Amino acid sequence: MNSTKVIDAKGLACPMPIVRTKKAMDELAPGEILEVHATDKGSKNDLTAWAGSTGHELLKSEEEAGVFKFWIKKGE
Amino acid sequence: MITMMTAKDVGTMVKHKEELFILDVRNQTDYQDWRIEGEQVESINIPYFDLIDGVDGVLDQIPAHKKLLVVCAKEGSSKFVAEQLAEAGLEQVAYLQGGMKSWSEYLEQVLVFADERMKVYQFLRLGKGCLSYMVVSGGEALVIDPSRFTDVYLDAAKHEGAKISHIVDSHLHADHISGGKQLAQMTGADYYMMKSEGAVFSFKPLEEHDRIRFAQVDLRVLAVKTPGHTPGSVSFFVNDKLLFSGDTLFVGGLGRPDLGGKAAEWAQDLYDTVYGKMAAMADDVIVLPGHYAELDREVNESGYVGAQLGVIRAANELMNQQDKKSFVDQVVAQAKTETPPNFEEIIAINRGVEEATAERQQELEIGPNRCALHHTHE
Structure with missing residues (x-):
């Protein structure tokens, strides 16, 4: 997947992964894709809920060796 | 100035039926599933990610005369929100040490x-x-x-x-x-x-x-x-x-x-x-x-x-x-369909068939108990 930007939030505890994600997302144009890497276990639920409430689309998520990866498409 | 409350502090307030206003900043589904309750406990739910850009929008939802406790899953986000509320001029803002995890264990x-x-x-x-x-x-x-x-x-x-x-x-x-x-x-x-x-x-x-x-x-x-x-x-x-x-x-x-x-x-x-x-x-x-x-x-x-x-x-x-x-x-x-969270894995651990790390045990137990769920109020 072609990510416009990648955010490394590994090792950061809640709320920082979302704070960073939101900040980065504000700088993207609608339709562009942000890739987020995080190790906080709550990040999956929270990113899903956040994307849903803001109109962004969580395209895909996966977990590999304790690292959660998310691809989020910026909404209109 | 923000202060910290422990699960024990909250437990004492709940048992003594003291007034407490809780701002729960977890996401909506977690809040609906399970939250701190008590006769004199009032709570609202606004996810912390809606408060990242500022808390001005929620100030009018918080009663001025009650003790305010901000709660999240672990602690970090509640502290983050509590600090912003204090900066916005609220007094008596507390966060829950260890979040809902420690509430689950008290x-x-x-x-x-x-x-x-x-x-x-x-x-x-x-x-x-x-x-x-x-x-x-x-x-x-x-x-x-x-x-x-x-x-x-x-x-x-x-x-x-x-x-x-x-x-x-x-x-x-x-x-x-x-x-x-x-x-x-x-x-x-x-x-x-x-x-x-x-x-x-x-x-x-x-x-x-x-x-x-x-x-x-x-x-x-x-x-x-x-x-x-x-x-x-x-x-x-x-x-x-x-x-x-x-x-x-x-x-x-x-x-x-x-x-x-x-x-x-x-x-x-x-x-x-x-x-x-x-x-x-x-x-x-x-x-x-x-x-x-x-x-x-x-x-x-x-x-x-x-x-x-x-x-x-x-x-x-x-x-x-x-x-x-x-x-x-x-x-x-009266039989219900809702089961306790993770009950199959918990049973396997209690039977000694499976083992789990302390961290996993903590995760498995997070959430409500559903063995005695509101069984008399159908």
């Missing part, structure tokens, strides 16, 4: 009963609705349905100058991880449960011990064959005064029959128990259950969850002059 100890023969304590797990007990007599202690926080029981016994010599589980728990095995290993105490529950480690089967006696305590095991809830749920009748009813009988009514998928079969056994063994017990026997659903309704004036058998009987239609068929029909009709 036990409140209350004296339930004391006479010349024994002292009985209840341990309320306020965040989950689970109850465990310690019966102390003559320098010995018996623990009923211990949670995995074994230090709490060790400390309580030490405080009483007693040694834990007996541990009993009323059934194989589906909603929380039992501390029985670990506590037995730490203390050398005898650990009893029903063999029919299928645990694979070594313990004393209650099938072969229908009476446990130590010091001035005489405990009788009332085996209620309850296929369905779990295959071998039991109650403990101590000194003809106290009925530790496990998941068979709650202050608000009867246990739920559907967890094993054999509601009708379980309901028939439950009928035999209620109209047989329990019918023969005096009205002033104190029932001490394994769970509660609503603290405000089920906690009594002495501050523990329990009630006289006569009072429970009088308030519960199902326990009064029902014929077996209509009893079974009604119990089955």
